[in-house]
Amino acid sequence: MEGASNNFTATAHNILYANPTHTTLGNMSYDLNALSPSDFESLSADLVGREIGERFEEFGDGPDGGIDGRHVSGSQTIVLQSKHYARSGYSALKAELRKERAKIDRLDPDRYVLTTSVSLTPARKTELAGIIGPASKEAGDIIGADELQGLLRANPDIVEAHPRLWETSGAVLKTVLDKTLDEREARNQAPTVLRDLLPKTIRAPEDEVIAERDVVFLIGSRPNDDEFILWLGPKLESHGYTVFSELLTLEPGTRWRKEVNLALQHRGAKVLVTASDSSSRDDHVLDLIDKAIEVGQSITDSKYVIPLRVENSIRLDGLRDAVPVDFVRGWAEGLEKLLVALKRDRVPCNSEAASVTPQWDIFRKRGAIPIVNEPEQLISNWLRIVEMPDHIHYYEASGVIREDTIKRQVKRLTYEAKEHGRGLFTFADPHDIEESFESVAKFVLKESIRIDDFVEHGAPVAQMKPREASNLMTFFIRNAWERHCAERGMISYDFSGATGFHVSSDQASNGQKVRWGQQGDGRRSSMLRNIANKHVWKYGVSAIPRLWPFWHIRLKARVLFAEDNGTAEGKPINDAKKMHRLRRSGCKGWRNKQWHGRLLAFLELISAGSAFIRVRLAPGHDMLLSSEPIMFTSPVSTKLPDVLDADGEEEDESTLGRSLTESDEP
Template sequence: MPDLASEAVAADKPQDVIRESIFISHATPEDNAFTLWLGNRLDAMGYDVWADIFRLKGGDNWEVILEHAIRNLAAKVLVVSNPVSVTKQGVRNEISIALATGKGIKDDSFVIPLRTAEYESSYQIVHAQRVDFGGGWAQGLRDLLETLDAAGIPRRGVSERSQIWREISQRDGRNVVETSERLVSNWLRVKALPRDLRIYDFAGGISIGAKDRAIESCSLPLVPRGRGFLSFASPPALHEHFGDDLPISITGMVETEEFLTRGAPGYRIDVSDARRHLVDLMRKGFDRRLEHARLRSTEMANGRHMWWPERDLVGLEKKAFACNEGPSGRRHLVGQSKARNLFWHYGLSMWPATTPFIHFRLSGHVIFTVDGRSTVGDASRMHKMRRTMCKSWRNDRWRDLMLAYLAWVAGDASELSIDMGGDAVIKLELPPVQFDVPFGLEGETPTAEEQDDEETRDILASSDEEPDFEDENDADILEDED
């Protein structure tokens, strides 16, 4: 363990000290979680990181040590900025020292505010270029790393303070032990696709505008191509939609498996386009399946649809779920916060993928309503509510909600069928893909029933604190790219 007090008083000649450290100024204890998250990542990337969180170790005169770090060691000072931190006297003192130091070393960008929530800028740092963490900690970290790299801040591998970061991070942690554990992913394996993909054309010819309107209004999953479209649907099923006014004909048919591996060269469709078309058909089919289940749809910023149940559809009772040799229990899909006079609704968005095998990847979300139907406010307000009311939801809870949702939609069946039109059906395997691993965390994980009381308090609590995690669902077991 480095002697930090000795290090602080040893620099009688500051010009002999090389500035290569990153100092994080933050509110204690309000910003400890964010600072620990950020400090660990910067330390892992080779930066020498200082922070007030070190005082958790106790002992030395930390005011002297931290002031020395700012005046003589820091290459940059990061200020965690939000309505709480900018009013803390300790943070304001560190900003004053940092601004004076930046002026002395002629570095106008010595202080870098990190915005974690909207705030009125302190007069001291109002002109400083800030890095935004409000839209997501991961994106903020990427922008910060670009800023540090552009400033030429050195990385020197493992720092003398790495041991402190590790000890603080592990202080309340559990050890990894050798034990068999089954993990539930958020991947739904596709058991079966329709055997053939059909290539259609409008037999009598049609204008581009009329074609687009006809395809857009069709309730069956279609993908536009040339003068016609691609679909798994049978001709009789499509005729019910287009009728005699828009006669269609099949100009080609290709086996789905061959379409995935070779495309359709005779129709100028290469493999990459074939996979893109298939993903689009699968997505439209899943959306149609959830729409027929009378779920509400909300379009997200990425263009995907999130599907959630109204209160009258599923009520406030718990929904049962069970996994083969995995977790089981009961969960609410809709809940009520009497303290805030609103309802929360669990929903899912999904995206198909063709590698490493054909599957749907699911993402969990929460939406809020005032009466079980009408959503609350705009997207910005919804985002803030989600990050405050759901901040203590653990991955186990997100997993259980996903399983309860799927069990309810499928009616407790072992597969989920998606009607693609006529005799064409996509079959999804339930429950989601599971993995057995030979290790786990020491100690038992509370069951769904045991967590209910604690989680109900979390939901009903009125709190404007920022969450101590970045994403509302981080349950991916694997990563993939098409």
Template sequence: MNRDSIFISHATPQDNEFSIWLTSRLEMLGYKVWIDKEGLLGGERFWVTIQQAIQSSAKVLFVYSKNIVTNEGILKQGIENEIEYAKSIALQFHIQDYIIPLHIDDSPYNLAIGLPNINHIPFNNNWAEGLKILKKKLEKDSIPQIFDTSKSVMAEWYENEYISNCSIIPKTELFYTSWWSVSDLPKEFYMYQFSNEVQAKAIRNSNQTIPVSLMSNVLSTFDAKLSFVVNRDDENIELKPVHTYIYSLNDILYGFESDKFPQHRDVENHFKRLLYRVVSNFLIYKGLWRNEMSNKRLAYFLPKYEKIKKIDFTYPYSNRKKSKSILGKFESIGMWHYAVSIQPMLFPFVGFSLKSHILFTSDGFKIIDDDKKQHSYRRKKGKRFFNEEWRDLLLAFLQRLKDDNEEIKIKVSQEGLVMKMKEWPEMFWSEVGYNDPNSKMDLDKIEDYYEEITEESND
């Protein structure tokens, strides 16, 4: 018999998500895969068809999870039938490593008789890493790659049964961007140049009640009356700047001519640096903590100071209310926290580009200091976050920054000048909309990992 396909045995419907993902990835790599589509769709399973599929398979991939047993800890009948039949085929035809368990969760290795002694491929931490190991095993055992990837039945089924229900539809809908704009600024921006960086740093340190940014020997601020007095050995010393530069917002946004420092690009950079300092200080003032990401950016998150409280808000242009928490418990591991990193920008709005993150702490404060665990937890927690979930987390995060007057205002000078932020991110109305997926089938595609795998195949 010509064994040229791969049989996937899994618990339905609990492990459909992983099984569909795996089938699509294997077919994209050129493997012919058999999966019980009737079981996926909730139809009647035909044992004769399943037997024939196992008989013609070069490998049986057993999706191993806590879902393969009943509440009483007994192997489910359909799973047991498939595995026992596969064992008989392996014994009859002397096939080595015919059954390959794919371990996708933290379940013990003794759920099925005989399988603890078979090497399990770990998918529980990272599906893509598990796929790489599986791919190497299939290549080592010379499993043929004969499938025409352009004729994937799974891809066709996936398109017809899932994607078509999540298409773009005609309807007027309000969309939210990740741009958070400044709504009001002081009219003038000041740059104070000192003889050296030591002097500039000393003056910045003596003006800690307002935001002042430092780049080299230049301080930037919105304060026209910065204090230039520092205390050294109980003596007040005045350190005046050698140059003072004053610019309007129009100067910064539309440019000006200069053949010496500061040129327009210098002023832009100092202005954006100050914007970052203003909002960074404000977020810390509002009780947020900072965490340095792998790309060196800082992400701001709310620790668990007290009992977890939801943030109440009403959507703009609507009476619809929402309550949302931006942190919570995560299994037995600790806490998850919604976090935001900020990037100053001048176009198309003066403000910030916001990027959303999920961080994990062991106790509500201490970040779990293991990048692999953070990545694994982030995928597990975030894989069910669609557009609406991310949007609501961002909106709740911003609403928490409001003062008692329902405004987001930041003091930027000793005389009480403020920088005011909009209470919502930038929005726009569209004449078309999109239905967020409400199915698990579209989760964890991880295209970047797949590209890496296909690159390895072409080496």
């Protein structure tokens, strides 16, 4: 492909041998075994993408068809496949590639790159290239563990972006700490990100120097507007704009006021100001606005300063006649309007070379909560799957039958089944299948497989690979959970990428507190639905099954809103954007204790107070979930104040509305 490097072998050789101290991390070795398969795929995409100068698409869980990463340019395609086989070894890697040869041939990519955590020799590369076939154009496109180590040493920023590589390494942690201390020692100079905005010939404000006006200045009150600026700045950079905010100096206050004014005077293309209550009372922000207005007048740009309305009814001194870009209705909607305005005013933009300044993420990390060297027990949102049926069955139709006939009948079933070719997979016994398909077709049991063998090895008789089998198992688990929630009377709502199930008024009334927790004094309560700000809100969850590191379901909290029309459920809202805005604003005041309490109250409700949740997979065959989330112990804890009592988090009327009193509760 044009512009892409075609020789990984030479590149890796230069990294490994020609310059072993390429970076401060150059002498280190990283434990690839600490990575999960998905972590290894993401790391491979970053490293290979960096080497060839292209960005790889990455995909979520599900059948990948032999593609872990992909880059498409015109009619040419690069396919990246990552095999994390450090524990399994070279023999297992070869066996897996032989199984995938047919997929590789069907893909027929212009270039096929394989990364593996297995150590490779020249002979092994040659052997693997023969197994891969014509798609492997050269041995340099097969990258083993040793070459990956070299690429990691050459790209310390990628190492820092993958914490699992360095969180177990004292040497890397020391390097990160030393880097932070070096930054602290350099604070007597203006930060590099600010100095780089000025041509080197500029020495004082009176110097007349012509510099390109290509920087968008983002101004807001510190620290109240930091969250919005941290969101907007990287978004603008990802669209190709050069952005400056005082956040990027990694310094608090107005220490670099003179330098900022100088940069704005010579480099400012537009000035964006957050129109918030805190900005309207911040003298530093108002001074910058005055300076920006002067610059706008000097270059005859009447729209040089653009207010960004992040709060209603806020006007900034000096900008009362300026038309703001509205972010109140939604940040994404506001960004879309802002991009149109910047394009209309021809603000310099280079979308082809867009990059996000790392200081945004560094600043975010520096504002993190301090770590305390004390263990802490944490409650997760994971529910362990404690029991499953022993076997899954594959049935095949005998005689002539249309596949669409099987699909239609499967949809009518009240238990889990999935068609596959001329047959179907299910947990149901033969007599239940015979009864369910009596008027449609006759099915013969072809294979009964232990579910752990099914997930690990697939189903040879049905020609199903292990990954397909794993995806099918998670499909059954998710579908059974959703069927169970629907049968319990939950309200379903399709969010982006998942279906949430919410507590209905038949299960809990508006404002009612649902008790959860231990008996006696340890008993607590939380609301799962109520009326606040003229809307009915309903708590719920969506389920994400996972089979690694053990079988479990992860519950993601969801909140559904409806307009308050005097009924218990309210009037449904069909506008997805409005629903998104309500979730951002209506739950903004909820803290961790509230989210945690609502999850446990939801589990108390759906389990009817039992220690387990029994979910039907087929007649007589159930999945058993623990109704208590999995506990984890962290070796360290955070220094967070906890001054509220057990139910203190349930007293925020602005988001929760008015709850029932104890005497009102049933």
